[in-house]
Amino acid sequence: MPLNPNELEAYCEAHSHTPSADLQALEKATHEQTDMPIMLVGGLEASLLRLLVRLSHARRILEIGTFTGYSALAMAEVLPAGGELITCDVNPESTAIARQFWAQSSHGEKISLKLGPALETLSTLDGAFDMIFIDADKTAYPAYWEACVPRLAPGGLLVVDNVFLGGQVLQPDSEAAQAVHRMNQMAQADERVECSMLSVRDGVLLAWKKR
Ligand SMILES: C[S@@+](CC[C@H](N)C(=O)[O-])C[C@H]1O[C@@H](n2cnc3c(N)ncnc32)[C@H](O)[C@@H]1O
Incomplete structure (x- = not known):
């Protein structure tokens, strides 16, 4: 029987943690109130992010690309009390939805929003992060890589x-695909880290990040 990637993805999602x-x-509101609900990580990837927060024992997380705050809230829900998630975005409209939903959650107080271009925000942040999630403008991925690796704590x-960019990385013609492909190559060759795609x-x- 041929494998259908869409059916398999739905099967994976149905057999992973159910979103709160x-x-x-928040997902419903994003569909109703924005033009780009496709930008959400969705339930399956949210379940992966949650497990990564738990398994890495992260207490301080940086996110680049907030949108309506779905992935931020998914991670904040499993951050321990006293944990902190800083998330960066340039869009005041979508992040207004994020703020509204974080305020309704008992985990929202762990989240701080920084409005402005992420690379500028990054230069103002002190201290190391236990986990960083990059999910923003694709042409900046190589710059995000270079800015973020030094900000990661050892371990x-x-x-x-979106490191496939819809498959475009196999034949990277667009500027975005070339940037994502370049970052993927930088990551694979970077001796500061050990990668798995x-x-x-x-x-x-x-x-x-190696210790
Ligand atoms: C794919 S969405 C993030 C989705 C979010 N992680 C989620 O799953 O809920 C990408 C976001 O990156 C933001 N963005 C674009 N350029 C940016 C920049 N230079 N700095 C920070 N955020 C940026 C966009 O406004 C958009 O909200």
Whole structure:
């Protein structure tokens, strides 16, 4: 029987952690109130992010690309009390939805939003992060890689979304595809980290920073 990637993805999602009622409500609002609900990581990748937070014992997380706050809330739900998640975005409209839903969650107080270009925000942040999740403008992926690896604590985890860019990385013609492909090559050759690229959804790169 030929494998159907869409059916298999639905099967994976159905057999992974079910998003909380808060996340389900936020996903519904994102579909109703934005033009680009496709930008959400969705339930399957959220379940992966949650496990990565738990397994890495992360207490301080940086996210680049907030949108309506879905992935931030998914991770914050499993951050321990006193944990902190800083998330960066340039869009005041989508992040207004994020703020509204975080305020309704008992985990929302762990999240801080920084509005502005992420590379500028990064230069203002002190201290190391246990986990960093990159999910923003694709042409900046090589710059995000270079900015984020030094900000990871030893033993910390860098997670990058959309490293397939819908398959375009196999034949990278567009500027975005060339940038994502370049970052993938930088990651693979980077001796500061150990990488594994997962074929979850649109491709998820995991990079563990050596101690
Ligand atoms: C794919 S969405 C993030 C989705 C989110 N991680 C989730 O799953 O809920 C990408 C976001 O990156 C933001 N973005 C684009 N350019 C940016 C920049 N230079 N700095 C920070 N955020 C940026 C966009 O406004 C958009 O909200």
